[in-house]
Amino acid sequence: MxxxxxxxxxxxxxxxxxxxxxxxxxxxxxxxxxxxxxxxxxxxxxxxxxxxxxxxxxxxxxxxxxxxxxxxxxxxxxxxxxxxxxxxxxxxxxxxxxxxxxxxxxxxxxxxxxxxxxxxxxxxxxxxxxxxxxxxxxxxxxxxxxxxxxxxxxxxxxxxxxxxxxxxxxxxxxxxxxxxxxxxxxxxxxxxxxPTSYSQAPRNHDGVDAWVTKQATQATLTAVYMAMAGYPLNKGKEYYALAAAKAKEVIDANGTYGFYNDPVWNHVYSMGHNYNKETILGIDNNWNSGSWDHDSELTSCCRFEGLGDGGWGDAWGEIAFWKRYPEGPRKDAVYAPKITFQDGATITKVCNWWDLDAEGKPVVEAYHPMFAIYTVNCDGDNLAKEKFAPYNYLEPNYTNMTNGRRHRLIRYAELLLWYAESAARSGGDLAKAKEYLREVRKRAVTDVENVTLSDGTKVAIANMTADQLAEACYIEHGWEVAGQWTQMVTRRADEFRMNELKKNFDYRVANKPVVVAxxxxxxxxxxxxxxxxxxxxxxxxxxxxxxxxxxxxxxxxxxx
Incomplete structure (x- = not known):
């Protein structure tokens, strides 16, 4: 070590x-x-x-x-x-x-x-x-x-x-x-x-601002106003309008800031793109030229225990959410498409998470989808050295628990969705909101235009009412931050705002089998x-x- x-x-x-x-x-x-x-x-x-x-x-x-x-x-x-x-x-x-x-x-x-x-x-x-x-x-x-x-x-x-x-x-x-x-x-x-930018390390390094900026504050205010619009304060339309206006301040000035949505989804949380400009607000780890030197200790959190690479299995994917998750490059980056077993630096077995052996027992004991966002490959055969590249689930995994991952608290894709949802809920510009929803989806899913709403109906973005658009953006943000407990607005936070956590509770109490394949x-x-x-x-x-x-x-x- x-x-x-x-x-x-x-x-x-x-x-x-x-x-x-x-x-x-x-x-x-x-x-x-x-x-x-x-x-x-x-x-x-x-x-x-x-x-x-x-x-x-x-x-x-x-x-x-x-x-x-x-x-x-x-x-x-x-x-x-x-x-x-x-x-x-x-x-x-x-x-x-x-x-x-x-x-x-x-x-x-x-x-x-x-x-x-x-x-x-x-x-x-x-x-x-x-x-x-x-x-x-x-x-x-x-x-x-x-x-x-x-x-x-x-x-x-x-x-x-x-x-x-x-x-x-x-x-x-x-x-x-x-x-x-x-x-x-x-x-x-x-x-x-x-200020809107810093010029010297550790305030700015690797092309990004490590200290918080004016525009990051405005993006945070967007999230706060949305939270106040929903449960438990329920301030409604007025605060969604405030959120949309604050998000627009960042979006309108983005020619100066230079934020973007990376066109390749598996770059979004990649160690190879650790200091990307999709991140509006981040928490840096192991920045050696600064005064803080704490690593991110999350690399083992999503790999299941018993796969041979020291995984902790802290977070498993919920089954029904994974089942609903729209197919495309985003799903293939958020979840491991297959589960791999590892011996040293050798992948010894590749299977589906739901596979059964000859006796009908699960091949993968966890028997749940497995997140891959925090996981990192090792560099060649060196299990103790992280590979600075997009994660490839078929390659051997880095086996130390710590690395220098930057935690992405707010990403530009989120801000676009926050603007779109808030505009739709407050009587704002639906055309621009629909444009931003498409912008987020185009790199993420195989069917960009058609969105499945919570009642199971599929609606084309072009034909959406304001209410449908707001719901579509809310759902989309959930797909964007799935499994990301380090985001400022997690899936739990979204559901809390919409007073929908009881739905999760009811689902877990009923616990009906889900057909997964x-x-x-x-x-x-x-x-x-x-x-x-x-x-x-x-x-x-x-x-x-x-x-x-x-x-x-x-x-x-x-x-x-």
Missing amino acids: NKKILLGCLFAASVLTTTTSCSDFLDEDPKGQMSEANVFKSQADLDASIHTIYEKLNQTQSWTNPMYPQWQGDDMTANPGSNKQAVAALDVFSSDGENKGVKDAWSQHFALIKACNWVIENASKTPTSQEEINIALGNAHFWRAYAYFYMVRVFGPLPMVLKTDPSATNVAPSSVEEIYNLIVEDLKKAESWL VENGKEYTAKESVPVVKSTWAGDESIYCPYPTTEVEKNPNLKR
Whole structure:
């Protein structure tokens, strides 16, 4: 194991074996033992404080635990056994306050908030230019908004922590609307202060901006306004209009920004195209010239256990979603078209995920579709070296758990779909919306013009009503982000906005067999594997994660 991977693994081990509460994180000075008296004395100090924010940001996504709530979406499920009980519980809407995914989602995002508050309180003291202070404040306000945007959709009402003073943490939760108002206020400040580009590393490297920009903030505001338009605030048409207008600001200025949709879909998440300009907002990992050096620890997450290459099997594809998924290059990139077994650097067996052996037993124990988006090939026979190329499921897999993947929080294809859906829901330009829907689909599917809606009807884009177009764009975004728990707007987040998570619950309770293939006159069927423990839907109590038990014990105000 080379030095970079060893350091990444040691970091992962320290995170996964250390139990830290939200209060511990909030009481921790984000710059270690440094105080206001000996920091913010130079531009280097100010830069270091921003690097601390990005270090904390990395840790919200470096491993899967903080993202476990996203398994509530209809795209992903979990292994019912192994060591996956925590994610399986969230998968079927039955977690408790001891769930490690619940605890890590809370603690890691509040650690990020704390680091942002530190900069917001102190950046203006730095003896540097106002432009540099504005950049620092813009970054801090943006990532505080990001942390709260993640958490408000997972936990609902939250403590509004705006200071580093420990006494500011033991407060009663603010309402969902109050949290959203803070998010919008923070993002508007960031939008007014941030530049549209940076010129030097680590702010900009490999042709992309690593620090957040004005246009990334505008794209984020688009997502936030859409969320506010839907459940639970239900602000409706007015906020969809705000979302469409904000997305259009980015789209109209794209001649300057240079974002694009890569014409080849398997390039979208490829390590060979790690720093592409389809990404509007990303989280960089292992950027050695900067101050943060945390790897992405997701390369093994989607490969099933028992295939010979050290897969963890954290995320399995839900069967019905995979079955509905439209055929084409996108599906072939999002899911492994076949399952491969590996011995060393040799592929020993290739099969369908639903194949049965001579005794009628599954060849692949998981018996589910397998995502391929985070998976990376090894370089030649060197299992410990990643290949910087689009993933090829027929080639041997890189077997270390860490790499330098850039997490794509918002892509240009998503922004086009957000504009199109929001315009359709608010009385906007349907012609332009239809153009953008076609633009996203043309590289992704075999039948660009005809879209299957949720009721099973197929409608040509040219003939769509506003309501049909809005639904088509909503569905399309689900295909675009399937299996991507690191997106800012996951499939779970979309379904939450549309108040459709109960549909997932009902599907899982019924758990009827799905016909996944017919070969030589034989039907192959499959069912979901994670059993539903609590079979009665409890509304928001089912949707929202409970507050971590340790935090409830420490903060008597932390009550539903």
